[in-house]
Amino acid sequence: MEKIPITLLVNGEPCDLLVPPNKTLLEVLRDDLELMGTRDGCGLGACGACTVLIDDMPVRSCITLAVDVQGLSIVTIEGLANGTELHPVQEAFVEKGAIQCGFCSSGMILTAKALLTSNKNPKKEEIKQAISGNICRCTGYKKIEDAIAAAASENA
Amino acid sequence: MKLREFKYFSPRDLSSALELLAIHGGHAKLLAGGTDLLVRMKQRLLAPDIIINLKDIKELRGVQKMADGSVFIGALTQLTELITSSLIQKKYRGLWEAAKMVSAPPLQNMGTVGGNVAQQTRCLFYNQTEMWRQSKPVCFKAGGNQCNAVKGGKHCFAVYQGDLAPVLIALSAQVTLSGKDDTRTIPLRELYSGKGKQPLTLEDNEIIEGIVLPPPDKNRRCVYKKLRLREAIDYPLVGVAACVTLAVDGKTCEAGKVVLTAVGSGPVIISPTKLFKDVPMDDSWVNTLAEEAYKASKPVANVTTPPTYRKRMARVLTRRALNAVRTA
Ligand SMILES: Cc1cc2nc3c(=O)[nH]c(=O)nc-3n(C[C@H](O)[C@H](O)[C@H](O)COP(=O)(O)OP(=O)(O)OC[C@H]3O[C@@H](n4cnc5c(N)ncnc54)[C@H](O)[C@@H]3O)c2cc1C
Numbered sequence: 031m032e033k034i035p036i037t038l039l040v041n042g043e044p045c046d047l048l049v050p051p052n053k054t055l056l057e058v059l060r061d062d063l064e065l066m067g068t069r070d071g072c073g074l075g076a077c078g079a080c081t082v083l084i085d086d087m088p089v090r091s092c093i094t095l096a097v098d099v100q101g102l103s104i105v106t107i108e109g110l111a112n113g114t115e116l117h118p119v120q121e122a123f124v125e126k127g128a129i130q131c132g133f134c135s136s137g138m139i140l141t142a143k144a145l146l147t148s149n150k151n152p153k154k155e156e157i158k159q160a161i162s163g164n165i166c167r168c169t170g171y172k173k174i175e176d177a178i179a180a181a182a183s184e185n186a
Numbered sequence: 187m188k189l190r191e192f193k194y195f196s197p198r199d200l201s202s203a204l205e206l207l208a209i210h211g212g213h214a215k216l217l218a219g220g221t222d223l224l225v226r227m228k229q230r231l232l233a234p235d236i237i238i239n240l241k242d243i244k245e246l247r248g249v250q251k252m253a254d255g256s257v258f259i260g261a262l263t264q265l266t267e268l269i270t271s272s273l274i275q276k277k278y279r280g281l282w283e284a285a286k287m288v289s290a291p292p293l294q295n296m297g298t299v300g301g302n303v304a305q306q307t308r309c310l311f312y313n314q315t316e317m318w319r320q321s322k323p324v325c326f327k328a329g330g331n332q333c334n335a336v337k338g339g340k341h342c343f344a345v346y347q348g349d350l351a352p353v354l355i356a357l358s359a360q361v362t363l364s365g366k367d368d369t370r371t372i373p374l375r376e377l378y379s380g381k382g383k384q385p386l387t388l389e390d391n392e393i394i395e396g397i398v399l400p401p402p403d404k405n406r407r408c409v410y411k412k413l414r415l416r417e418a419i420d421y422p423l424v425g426v427a428a429c430v431t432l433a434v435d436g437k438t439c440e441a442g443k444v445v446l447t448a449v450g451s452g453p454v455i456i457s458p459t460k461l462f463k464d465v466p467m468d469d470s471w472v473n474t475l476a477e478e479a480y481k482a483s484k485p486v487a488n489v490t491t492p493p494t495y496r497k498r499m500a501r502v503l504t505r506r507a508l509n510a511v512r513t514a
Binding site: 031032034050051052053054057073074075076078081087088089090092093094095097098141159160162163164165 | 225417
């Protein structure tokens with residue numbers, strides 16, 4: 031199949047790639063760029079495990095074609111920490127025990143980061159609304175909400 | 187889950203997209219946000235040879251006030267853009283409410299208005315993986331000759347679950363469709379055939395340009411009520427849009443409609459003149475319309491909750507929607 035040249039800005043690094051049009055962004059991130067932090071969950075856009083930020087907005091990478099995001103800026107979970115120093119949202123998740131199996135964490139943390147970028151001081155309802163597209167099967171969401179609220183007050 | 191191979195085009199303007207569509211017709215599929223199409227392709231419900239991406243066509247994006255007071259929503263406008271538009275939030279409240287209830291924010295960042303109105307009908311026995319479907323005979327929707335949801339069913343009962351169409355139809359919105367040689371604007375209700383297998387009247391060579399909303403009207407009220415399993419992500423099990431134009435006394439209905447989704451293979455419209463023209467919006471009006479909604483809803487056992495429950499909830503949600511418009 032014909033491959034199409036694209037350039038993606040992944041975690042601030044320009045990546046030149048040659049991809050077939052049927053490859054999803056999720057596949058490019060995990061298989062070509064070996065960024066395994068983005069999880070392959072339901073594969074059908076429902077669970078939110080594959081969430082990445084495109085131009086600061088959370089989207090599903092499992093139902094995004096890589097060729098469709100040519101030239102755009104993509105942030106994955108690997109792009110949050112500054113060297114060995116965790117991002118404040120990651121720090122808060124650890125601090126509040128908002129992690130059990132960890133499968134949803136990449137998507138949750140990125141979604142929370144996007145929320146805090148656009149809304150420095152979200153209300154509880156706004157936090158719930160923001161993560162409403164990310165499914166967690168362990169925590170019951172309470173600790174995740176607490177962690178995001180804590181990261182917000184840290185920010186303030 | 188991998189996607190099958192296809193050839194990919196990403197035209198920059200509508201006329202190039204129409205040309206591609208004219209050449210490739212039935213072999214091509216239009217891609218907007220992909221939140222309906224790519225999921226179906228992953229499940230091998232369809233395997234188009236050609237994908238025409240519409241996202242690079244800038245002229246089809248955005249919410250615009252027209253000279254005659256109407257409002258044009260480009261087909262490629264993302265739901266998030268609709269939700270953040272203050273014009274939609276202030277003047278078309280029901281539409282704003284419905285858009286906010288579509289799936290969840292990350293999908294609203296991807297999904298478009300055109301893709302929403304043109305989404306396919308769904309069925310618990312059809313929207314499944316290839317392996318899952320192999321355990322049952324091929325159904326009408328998949329090209330076979332039986333229905334796996336309704337025993338002995340003589341046609342496809344797949345359900346239309348779009349959240350925007352009921353509100354848009356209740357608002358008497360129109361849709362602009364472009365073919366290679368002409369453009370037509372028709373009432374949105376005419377986009378739906380009511381048939382499970384082939385729910386849209388859109389031609390193979392046509393592209394939805396956008397939706398035309400009637401001008402804002404301070405006497406018009408519109409609300410949307412949705413039943414779903416979780417407060418997020420899920421498609422409607424029943425959705426009810428009610429839209430009425432009030433007379434100067436604020437108590438009489440001059441015109442209006444109730445439109446339901448997820449209770450049939452297309453939006454179900456309730457608009458008899460005798461129930462909307464110069465009628466007092468009293469309790470008996472609410473109850474009569476709720477009963478009409480109950481009768482017109484024909485859900486079958488092809489989503490996660492039983493049809494009898496959904497039929498009763500059509501009545502409940504209609505009552506809630508009408509109570510909201512008359513007291514707002
Ligand atoms: C987990 C999940 C939950 C969902 N929940 C809901 C829900 O609650 N309510 C709801 O309404 N939807 C829901 N959806 C479906 C979908 O996300 C939305 O309907 C969305 O708005 C579809 O838009 P899109 O741009 O992604 O469509 P696409 O997938 O790109 O397109 C959908 C269809 O429309 C056609 N099409 C797209 N644009 C045009 C055009 N301009 N002209 C002609 N044809 C066109 C495509 O060819 C395709 O057949 C859900 C989807 C998922 C994955």
